[in-house]
Amino acid sequence: MTVANEYIPGNSPIHSMTPLAKIIWTSVVMILALLFNHPLYLLALFFSVLLVAKIAGVLKVLISTLKSLFLFSLILILLQVLFTKEGEVIFYITEYLPVTKNAVYLGTAMGLRMMAAVLSFLIFLLTTRFKDIIQTLTNNLKLPIDYVFIFMTALRFIPTFLNEIKQVKEAQSCRGCSLDGWNPLVKIKAYAAVALPLVLVSLQKADKLAMAMETRGCGSGPRTCYREQKMSAADLSLVFISILLAVFAVLARLNGYGTYQY
Amino acid sequence: MYKLNNLTFYYKNTEVPALKNINLEIAHGEFLGIIGHSGSGKSTLAKCLNGIIPHYQHGRMRGQVLFNGNPTETLSIADISRSVGSVFDDPESHLITMEVEQELIFGLENMAVDPKEMQIKVENALEAVGIAHLRNRSINTLSGGQKQRLAIAAALAVEPKILVLDEPTSELDPIGSKEIYNLLAKFNKKGITVVLIDQKVELLARYASRIIVLNQGEIILEGSPREIFSADEKLNKAGVDIPQVTKLIKMLGFRYGKLPISVDEGAACILENMGIGK
């Protein structure tokens, strides 16, 4: 699986918005996703997120991630089918394994919820510069710099980590260690051969990074800030629309819309 | 700038000292090369210079490291970093951010540099290492050599007086290594003191103004490249190679005014000894 989580330069309207506006939008998407459990409402939310991805011009990059998320959603539906027995039966897989409407709806809802939330967050990451995120988190949202750096370093490490996994896997398979067999017991054992060196190498890398941060004066006292960000009209309107939507959604939800009775 | 007095250092839980009775002075404007076998204490020495020891890595330390007259124990790593830029091997692990510009800004912000000055400092540092055109790139898209240049630029951005580099060319190919050496020579000419740890004797011989050789935590040789490479036995004991040309001249037993350490010097020496050319 490949994860697209890094800034892609672009000139779309989404790119030019301030991180704060985008963070608020992402949060609203997440609130909406959690608020509703009707598959149709969630589908609409999901498509609205896709539309934003399209406007930002990052839809293409997200395809592979979407595929993985889609697969994961299918698993969620399957799990629901296995464990939800109530409700109207659509059809039977076997005599003892009915597929109920509830199960399909619930699974679909969960899948869509997850996809909408993850995608909106990825769109935020793909259209926002690393440095702007740090600045927004520390300056606008007043989060402590240490925590922001832990978070950002974790993100920075994703590609490194994926690359390390690949290298360790290759090194072990070159010693005759088979990682693609079918026997789960053998497989678990084989993965110890990947996990252990990976942990050790990652610890080495983390130590090196910490050392580098020290020598660059990290955490030495008051910092300055390269560029302050100002909210533009477009930003403000996005924030306004997002918050309005959220309020509207909460009201609608309180009045009984958007829920599916299981 | 630096004065090391009888410095001895033990890493935690070890009985063998990583550094033993080191006495060393580093003067302004030097290009100091440090060589030695692996485990000889080279990296430990570098860490003592930039304050990683004793502030980040702990252990038992005896003796003193004075930086501009102040013991490093009383300074923080950040204090030292204002005048000492550190560059390590394996740039991939040592770059902190995901974007070129941000990598430089990171240090400047930490050091509380006035934001108005950042623009020009970033520009200058990137220019100095020849990657100004990569300013808006993602670090993941850079080659190994470009990453190492970026690491150097990030150290340079805060305008340090000294650069301490620990095997900065170990992952680079010969041309990449040479380019880094050329850069360092350029900065050195402009007055930056360079302390460079490396295994590449051919390059050190050409660029360093002074070399120290470490063996099992002790300085066993110290002097100009020519002085160093004439001490075969000690070098052999320390597991350090000597330049090929120098090796040949010694095998031939030729007379020389100053020990040849480059191809041209070697050719001249041989021709003279064989009675041809002047």
Add this chain to the structure above:
Amino acid sequence: MISNPIIQVKDLCQNLDENHFILNKINLTIGSGEFLALVGQNGAGKTTLAKHFNGLLKPTSGKVLVDNLNTKYVKVSELAQKVGYVFQNPDHQIFHNSVEKEISFGLKYLNLPAEEVKRRTDDALKAVGLVDYRYAHPYSLSRGQRQRVALASVLVLKPNVLVLDEPTTGLDYRESMQIMNMIRSLNNQGHTIIMITHDMSLVSTFAKRVVVLNKGEILLDGPVREVLSHQEILSETFLEIPPISRLADKLSVIGIPKNLLTVEEVYRALCDVRGAEK
């Protein structure tokens, strides 16, 4: 023609995407028992090509035959008994608490009798000179020793071919020479050696055949002496001719043959010239 081919590469292409290739139409036959160096700048495609030899990468088009088996249809873990691959960083594979266990790990998958496992482990320990470290924890060893553990852990599978990716990176001179001498004696015992490097001094001292890669294509392929004589082409690839060879070239005015590779060769040639004069 190579009489006893062990690896045959035919029209191998490896594409990044539709418009970019990493390897373009590589044709190469490697005979059993050769000592071949794969050289080129960082990013020339050396490692990518080598990873085709044991099936880690499958060709986009063209094919790779190892011992007449098409790598496309054989698992890497099975090919491991024909082609051993030693990576640059030994820490990517070490995870046992003793050298012995680490080395014998790959044998678990072969269902061999216990005495065979022991014999192979003993042989491998001997081949890399780590018999005394059998029960040591791999992380207590130096980088050079860990590199040898990695080599041994591949050797136990008794592959005919050994691919070594930058075997001396991160090692000091003494450790480098140790591992290179071990590789040479493995070659003398019949192993085919394929060494990826950009250190031309290493190539001229140890390898017999060189393949120069540049931008994904084979630029030169032949005996070391012949390839090194194409200085102009080599300089295009930013590879450096060893200083001693450059010195020999400058001495051609006094009858020193061109294309000499090592200090010893130049020494002997100079002695000959001197002898003739007297």
